[in-house]
Amino acid sequence: MQASNSFKRTFLKKFLVGIQQTNLASKNTSLFERRNAIKLSSDIALASARDGANWSRAIVANASKQEKNKNLVKNILGEVQLDRFTKLQNKGSSLTCKRETCKRILRRSRLERRIRKRSPKRVAGSAVAKRIMKKRSHFLKCVVPGGELMDEFSFIDETIDYIFSLRAQVDVMQRLANAFEHCIGK
């Protein structure tokens, strides 16, 4: 159950391109800024290595929201892939707007219901369990990038995929860090 080596290699290549880019862009920055930049580039590299999944699209979309990151995204992804990503992203953005309005309405109605429900009633155990489940799954959806827009079934698929690639990411980055440390130690 491991991500393939070719996936790791492509991720590593893109990641190194991203690191180079950030280093060229910012010479004298604080540690945290550099950390954020490296994390971002690793995320984008992961997204570009795993092309086609919803979460990778979401990562790219989130990254390219900020102007300063656009160059980085473009460099890592390359023109062709970026085109594809943005095309899909534009399609998705209208969907997000709609979702947001829906959410607002839903929240309002929920508020009303809550007010109405204030009367001291005994709540059934199953209802409590259901509420807990809802909370958990909502939280998990927040954790997985782009999870808010998915239905339950595709969301589980995406989560599996995301966990796979996260593992690969951690693995590669760990090796990279180890290698650097070793280099410095010598």
Add this chain to the structure above:
Amino acid sequence: MSRALPEMLQCADLTVLERKGERMKWQQQQQQYQQSYLQESQMSFIPSFQTEMLELSMMQEMSKNGAENGWPDLGKYQINDTESAAYLTAGFGAGEDYGISRTASCPPVVGEEKGGDFPVLEKMVVKESSKKRRADKAATCLKANDVVEGTRDKRLKGDTNEEESKAAEQNPTTTTTTNNNNNNSSSINNRETSADSSKENSKVSDVQKPDYIHVRARRGQATDSHSLAERVRREKISERMKFLQDLVPGCNKITGKAGMLDEIINYVQSLQRQVEFLSMKLAAVNPRIDFNIDNFFLKEMLSGCNGSYSTLGVSQELTNPVLLQFNPMHQGVTCSGMDMAINPSDITLRRTTSAPLSLPDTFVDSYFHANGSSSNNWDIDLSTLYSGDFQQGRQSVFPSQSLTGNLEVNNLKMEM
């Protein structure tokens, strides 16, 4: 079968019409039916009629018992009276052929005694309705005996209903109890029809089986398309959840969906935090990376020829203490190039960096201790690698030809 079908249809039509007309006409046509019935009964008696009658009487007894249970004090005797009378008359009317039905519905002695008090008319009614049915069937269902069984059953029950209602009409005193009976029998009817529909549905799903997903509804589960689809969806989700459970370490022991979700969330978050931590680590090393990136491309390419090093016989991961220390989780994986680079003991590549941070044109010294056996592989891979990937690196173009040339020498100094 093809011949029997139209007859079936006819039979159904007849029953509907008949049921409608029955209530209106029964008084006038009593005598006539009785005569025809007698003729029929003498003429042809199929064993199926006997079983029918048995069923009928069983039904009545059942409903009677139900009524007795429901109204132990009020309706007991009266109901016994009417029904036993009906049974008696039916049994006697049928003669020796209905012996079975009589014994099955064996009325109590009290009822038998009291049965004589009731007017003859009612007895006639009951007799007549059962007769009529039989006459019809004798005419229509002879050929399609097996086929029509289901419909016949329904019809039978409908008739019992009618009988009960007629009895109620005749005996206003027993209305409550007979209503109860009706309810009983109608509930039985409903059950019957529901069972039929479920059979039909299962047939439909059987027909669909080759084309679509095969769904089997267990006993007592809903069979309409919506709930079937919902069940399929839920099964799929639970399957995926199982897969996810296998994926997340330590999630196998947890039962319950909420705990599982908790564990998954924890795992994903821990992975994300790990990434954060590693990027922090890399950021700390960052200034020095600047000049090494090209080297990493080289190493990455070397990973391609990692397979050729299997001739060394020692798995690199296991012999490398550093790696084992740092990532115990990922022992099984070989990400090739990096391992070789940092493994000082047995592996062919050793590198030392003596790079001051500020200067872009510093030298990174790297020593390649290549085995003579594997040097050929290096040639190929490096040359292909540098021609492809290295151009996007730094301006100082790497002399690929000189490198490949030098690699054949065991010890070389590379200048970048």
